[in-house]
């Protein structure tokens with residue numbers, strides 16, 4: 213049973229302020245160490261749950277976050293560009309480690325969908341979605357289900373609202389958007405390991421996340437000028453100053469651009 217793990221940074225244990233996400237901040241190094249610790253806990257849980265192979269993808273902000281010297285050597289590091297899904301139908305499931313709630317979620321640590329600067333709302337078939345659902349939909353193209361996520365409390369609540377059943381590990385809760393109260397680091401690793409292990413038991417029970425096709429994708433941006441370029445893409449319709457829409461026939465086309 214092959215497992216594909218994609219990672220983000222906002223929902224990692226011990227990451228409690230927006231500053232830690234910035235590469236030039238003194239506490240950024242600690243955020244990276246925690247990213248590796250959470251990822252390794254998930255890898256360990258996957259193997260404990262019967263995985264034969266675990267692939268990891270450094271997903272935050274285009275990659276280059278991992279300290280590979282800290283990565284569990286049993287895992288295969290996916291060196292390909294992280295923009296697109298690199299799954300294939302040989303994988304039995306996927307985990308999303310360090311994820312965050314969709315843009316517009318209250319008391320969610322660094323809630324956003326793709327771009328904090330320009331994306332305001334994003335819908336699939338009329339349902340507001342975030343990055344978790346986007347990852348799940350692109351994984352569904354290969355019939356791969358989401359088995360497990362880790363992040364703050366709102367990320368876990370969002371995962372349950374989309375993928376139930378799904379194994380979740382909450383590592384903190386946010387008070388406001390830019391600060392989080394983190395749970396004990398060792399306990400967080402333990403809960404990630406346990407959720408990963410129990411997520412493996414969902415293989416065969418949980419289905420890939422497949423909205424009805426054709427699928428309507430709608431995106432509302434913050435400003436009309438952010439919309440101009442996207443609105444000129446083929447098959448994209450502009451609904452109003454800030455909102456665009458497209459109808460797609462493949463789960464691979466879940467994103468704009």
Ligand SMILES: [Zn+2]
Nearest residue numbers: 220221272273
């Ligand atoms: Zn991120």
